[in-house]
Amino acid sequence: MSTRHGLLALLSRGPRYGYQLRVEFEASTGATWPLNIGQVYTTLSRLERDGLVKPGESDEQGRVVYTITAAGREEMARWFSTPVVPSDRPRDELVIKLAMAVAAKEVDVSEVIHKQRTATMRALQRLTRAKRAATDGVAQRLVLDSMIFQAEAEQRWLDHCEAVLTEER
Amino acid sequence: MTVVRLAEVARVHGEGAAAVHALKCVNLEVDAGELVAVMGPSGSGKSTLLNLAGGLDRPTSGMVHIGEQDLATLRDLAALRRRRVGYVFQDLNLITSLTVVENVMLPRELDGVRSRRARQEAMAVLAEIDVADLADRFPGELSGGQRQRVAIARALVGERRLLLADEPTGALDTRTGDEILQTLRARCDAGAAVLLVTHEPRYAAWADRVVFLRDGMIADTTDVSLVSAR
Numbered sequence: 001m002s003t004r005h006g007l008l009a010l011l012s013r014g015p016r017y018g019y020q021l022r023v024e025f026e027a028s029t030g031a032t033w034p035l036n037i038g039q040v041y042t043t044l045s046r047l048e049r050d051g052l053v054k055p056g057e058s059d060e061q062g063r064v065v066y067t068i069t070a071a072g073r074e075e076m077a078r079w080f081s082t083p084v085v086p087s088d089r090p091r092d093e094l095v096i097k098l099a100m101a102v103a104a105k106e107v108d109v110s111e112v113i114h115k116q117r118t119a120t121m122r123a124l125q126r127l128t129r130a131k132r133a134a135t136d137g138v139a140q141r142l143v144l145d146s147m148i149f150q151a152e153a154e155q156r157w158l159d160h161c162e163a164v165l166t167e168e169r
Numbered sequence: 170m171t172v173v174r175l176a177e178v179a180r181v182h183g184e185g186a187a188a189v190h191a192l193k194c195v196n197l198e199v200d201a202g203e204l205v206a207v208m209g210p211s212g213s214g215k216s217t218l219l220n221l222a223g224g225l226d227r228p229t230s231g232m233v234h235i236g237e238q239d240l241a242t243l244r245d246l247a248a249l250r251r252r253r254v255g256y257v258f259q260d261l262n263l264i265t266s267l268t269v270v271e272n273v274m275l276p277r278e279l280d281g282v283r284s285r286r287a288r289q290e291a292m293a294v295l296a297e298i299d300v301a302d303l304a305d306r307f308p309g310e311l312s313g314g315q316r317q318r319v320a321i322a323r324a325l326v327g328e329r330r331l332l333l334a335d336e337p338t339g340a341l342d343t344r345t346g347d348e349i350l351q352t353l354r355a356r357c358d359a360g361a362a363v364l365l366v367t368h369e370p371r372y373a374a375w376a377d378r379v380v381f382l383r384d385g386m387i388a389d390t391t392d393v394s395l396v397s398a399r
Contacts, residue, residue: 114388114389117381117389118381118389118390118391120370121370121373121374121379121391122391124370124371124373124374125374125375125376125379125391127374128371128374128375132351132354148371148374149371151370151374152369152370152371155370156370159210162210163210
C-alpha cells in the first residue's frame with residue numbers, strides 16, 4: 001500500500017493539513033488501513049524532500065498547509081497509469097503452510113484445509129456484514145469488495161487443493 | 170421458531186452393493202429469520218439435502234419436520250409443499266407465457282385462493298421486493314436479476330415462510346448476484362427461513378450460518394464462533 005501516493009492523490013484535490021489528510025485517507029479506504037499522524041508527517045517530509053509537495057506558512061495554531069507541486073502531479077499521474085507488479089505483494093503464509101503440510105507426511109493436510117476454510121468463511125461473513133452496513137460511499141464499498149474477492153479466491157483455492165489431494169491419494 | 174428440522178436424516182439411493190449413501194445422519198435446523206447456506210463439492214449431498222428439507226423426497230431414515238408437521242406422517246406432501254415451501258432455482262423459474270404478476274399469483278390460485286385476492290397478495294409481495302413496476306411485463310422482457318427477484322416473490326407469496334434456493338445466482342454477474350442475496354437477506358430479516366445451496370463463497374457469506382457438506386455429512390459449520398462473537 002502506498003501512503004505516499006495516497007497522500008499525493010488527496011493533495012491533488014487542494015491544499016490540506018496533515019490531520020485532514022489522515023481523516024480523508026481513512027474515509028476513502030473505509031478505515032481499512034489506519035494511518036497514524038506520525039506516518040502522515042514522515043511521509044509529507046519525504047514528499048517535500050523530493051519536491052513533490054511544498055509546505056505553506058504555519059497558522060496561529062501551528063498548522064501547516066501542504067500543496068502539491070507540478071512534479072507531484074506528474075508523479076501521481078505516473079502512479080495511476082502504472083499497473084501494480086505482483087512481486088510487490090508479501091509472501092502468503094497460508095500457501096507456504098499448505099505446501100509444507102503436503103511435504104511433511106505426518107501432517108493431516110485435509111484438517112489444515114478444513115480449519116482454514118471455516119476461518120476464511122467467517123472472515124468473509126464479517127466482511128459481508130461490514131459491506132451491508134457501509135454508508136460512507138462507493139470507495140469504501142469497493143475496498144470491502146476487494147477484500148471479499150480476495151477471501152473468495154482463497155476459499156476457492158482451498159476447495160481446489162482438497163479436490164486435487166483427494167485424487168492424489 | 171424452527172421452520173424446518175432434519176434429525177439424523179439419511180438418504181440411500183439403490184440397494185446392496187450398488188447403494189449410494191447420498192446423505193448420512195444429518196442434523197440441521199433453520200429458524201424463522203435465519204439464512205443458512207450449504208456448500209460442498211458436487212456429489213456431497215447438497216441437492217439431496219434441499220429436496221428432503223422441502224418434502225420433494227423422503228429420507229431413508231431419520232425425521233424431517235416442516236413447522237410442527239412430521240413429513241413421514243403426511244400423506245399429501247404436495248399440498249404441504251405448495252402451502253409452506255417456496256423454491257428458487259438457477260434457471261427456468263418463470264412461465265414465459267404469463268406476466269410477472271400472473272406468475273406470482275399462480276401458486277396461490279393452485280391453493281384455491283380466488284384470483285382477485287391472489288392478485289392482491291402477488292402485488293403485495295412484488296412491492297416488498299421493489300419490483301411492483303414489473304407486474305405486467307413478461308419474463309422475456311426482464312433481465313436475469315429481475316427474473317430471479319420475481320422468482321423469490323413467487324416463492325414467498327401467501328403464507329410461505331420457507332424458501333429453498335438452489336444456486337439462485339447461477340449465471341448472474343457478481344453485482345446482480347449481490348442484489349439477489351440482498352433480497353433474500355431482507356426476506357429473512359422480515360421473518361422467512363432460507364436454505365441456500367451455493368458453490369460461491371461470496372454468496373454463502375451473506376448467511377447467518379454456513380454448513381459444509383462432505384460425502385453426505387456435515388463436515389463443518391461456522392455457527393459456533395459467530396454466536397460467541399455477537
